[in-house]
Amino acid sequence: MAHRRLHPLVMVLLVALAALFGRALPTWTLSLATIAASNALIALGIVILARTGNVSFGQGLFYAAGGYGVALIANASGLTDAVAQMIIGAVCGGLLGLVIGPLIARYSGIFFGMLTLALSMVFYGALVKSTALGGSDGFNVGRPSLFGMAFIDPREADFMLYAVSVVTTGLAGIAATILFRSELGLASLAVRENNLRVEYLGISSNRVITFNFVIAATFAGASGAFALMAQRHIDPQFAYWTTSGEFVFVAVLAGYQSVAAVFVASLALELVRSFSNLYLPNTWQLVLGVFLLGVILFLPRGIGSLWIRQRHKRIEPAAVAAQKEAAQ
């Protein structure tokens, strides 16, 4: 059962190195990496939820809740601190998740997915009709600061946002890794396979799903805050189904077995999107589609299976021997 695992402290060091690496990156890649990190954060939530066997097609709901919550508070109070805005976004998403999670945990499979999609579209409709929130045009917010420091130089501002988003997403990744290895993480995989058996073992599968749902909503809220800080503008598109679909896209690319895969998938998607948009401006969606098809065909369990599969390969010969033994 023992296989090599990174210690959380090593992970923290890697996160710090990734943040500092931003100093060496060209300016144009900083915003791309910020978006990739922000998308990875919300996709990580979808992966956490997917480990219970449920996929949310409506994470845009919590993404928008985080974004709008931060934007409204920032405009009303003048709060511009990036870390505070990220925390407010996470709290907004998490609180909404706490309300919706226990209700939706009773459903599974396609019903679960459709309900999340429906809720996000109801929210989208309400935002479009709400003139106080700018209707379909949305509204703007000010430039973010950090611990009282304002960033006038665009490169420094981009680096600050990159560093905060990479550190936040990295820490969320470490938390997710600890969660995956925990009792609750193991129970999540059990719920995914056979929720009735889980109940017969005295464990509430609804509670397991709700917990994962709230975590996913919290990550989505924080991600919404980052998107707001990057764009300095928010509109109902945050809650639209195509926005949610993009995050599911990243989660499918990553698979549900590895946290690192979520970051790789999010970065790969942003790179494919940016370069195909640059060189094939009229057919970039086609390139994205072919990319996803390729991953599904050759890596049906996602990019993470490239390194997680090694573990199963190692135990395969022993398993074959056991089966032969049983057959004799």
Add this chain to the structure above:
Amino acid sequence: MTSVLSVRGLEKRFGAVVAADAVSLELVAGQKVSLIGANGAGKTTFVNMVTGYLKPDRGSIALDGVDIASRSPRHVARLGISRSFQIPQLFVELTAAENLSVAVCGARGQALSFHAPAEAHGRRAKVLELLERFGLTDLADRPISELAGGVRKLVDIAMALARRPKLLLLDEPTSGVSAEEKFATMDRVIHAVAPDAATLVFVEHDMEIVSRYADRVLAFYQGRILADGDPRTVLKDPEVRRYVTGRAQ
């Protein structure tokens, strides 16, 4: 003798089919009870009602004096009744040890931790102890999908035993096990269950298994208990021979 399970006037219908008809019984602590009967006689329905999966139309079920007739499988499990299944209900992508880890985590009776490792020392020791009891130590790290049917049965029963239940219900523990292996499998189950001194109820079609391992037999027919007593008496009962075992008089 202390009564562990007390069932009174249990009734359950599925449309015109009577699956339980005025079933009443008392199970005494430490007994090994076998439920026999043809397919559709009501054995599994009885097990499903006792474990909370089905709600009876009428009647009461009490475990140590606590009414459990309207409780969910999760609450029933927490009160001390565990079960295994005719077709093992396992988490096939997880290893045997991970399956047992889930069961051991559930047995703690506390909220699951979101940070404590599932393989923490105490839990791992308990998992290994269970695996050892069932002779499965060498298979601990094999995914269930790669294990033979007989081994899966044992893992299923080991998971049910993780809670140290007061009452353990096994639905056909030897079905799907070869004729040569059935006694060895049952010996292993009886040996593994013994340290916890749980009351054991097993649904069985094999009369050799019943006569060798049960100290009480309940014969079901059309949702009713046709006969109740020690194996020698029940298996010789003319009605049981006619309706249940199908042996000529």
